[in-house]
């Protein structure tokens with residue numbers, strides 16, 4: 001008897017799996033402008049485009065209740081979704097919020113979660129318009145969908161970067177990863193010695209990066225005010241290197257990054273070194289920063305230069321030149337999508 005074929009999902013990786021499962025789905029509706037493969041789906045709704053993005057967060061995988069206050073979880077779960085709408089150069093307008101909860105969560109605990117959701121809705125001017133509530137055998141699962149709009153002449157995809165374009169990021173990278181390492185370390189100490197108080201003094205910047213990130217609404221507001229349309233854009237959820245690969249692959253280009261221009265906050269520099277990790281590795285591969293990575297045409301260089309907290313990190317080149325990192329020591333290395341190098 002032939003054995004049933006069974007392929008481990010890890011064999012394909014997350015993006016390979018998504019591609020594999022969705023490859024037979026064509027876009028048959030005239031209004032479906034962009035489907036799977038960008039930060040949000042794009043739907044033609046007449047005068048403008050509607051943007052839709054959805055995220056799933058699972059307790060134990062995406063958040064740990066030992067060190068995640070519920071109010072922060074509510075806030076962050078909304079913000080990370082809005083980030084995908086901003087990554088399309090759009091303005092988020094509504095969210096739906098769904099939860100599956102085990103009996104360990106009380107009404108009071110869920111009120112905390114919703115206080116965080118409310119704060120994010122107020123901060124980013126979005127309306128909560130629906131959701132679903134159900135039970136879960138264990139822990140909590142959250143699903144958030146964000147809906148936004150953008151002008152048909154404003155939308156930014158991952159696929160529009162052209163050789164000669166300038167590569168920019170909206171802020172410091174690596175802080176969230178280091179904040180998470182700090183919290184994980186304190187959790188281990190707590191498990192082994194429950195009476196020891198956590199030592200998180202002087203780490204408020206890093207802790208805030210992981211527990212209370214912000215989406216870069218201000219950057220998109222600037223683009224709209226200045227009529228500056230990036231040629232491509234993506235938000236940094238998985239790490240700078242991984243997002244650079246997405247831009248390069250979708251746009252069919254190569255790119256060149258200057259190590260010395262990659263923005264790393266001083267607190268991240270110090271903490272990485274104290275953890276014996278290369279700060280550059282953290283900035284390239286640590287995820288969850290939710291800064292925007294975008295490219296602009298060289299004609300828009302002056303507009304970008306006057307943008308608050310923007311860092312110009314490199315250039316788009318022809319595809320055959322590959323993805324390269326120019327190190328501070330003067331070497332030119334192949335950029336890797338993943339991989340941790342410890343010193």
Ligand code: ADP
Pocket residue numbers: 018022035036037038039040041054055084237
């Ligand atoms: P992001 O990191 O920006 O949230 P993801 O990496 O989660 O984006 O997803 C990449 C693309 O794949 C998006 O267009 C998303 O809508 C789509 N996608 C992810 N998972 C699935 C799935 N199970 N079925 C269909 N499309 C999916």
Ligand code: MG
Pocket residue numbers: 038039083084087234235236237
């Ligand atoms: Mg994204």
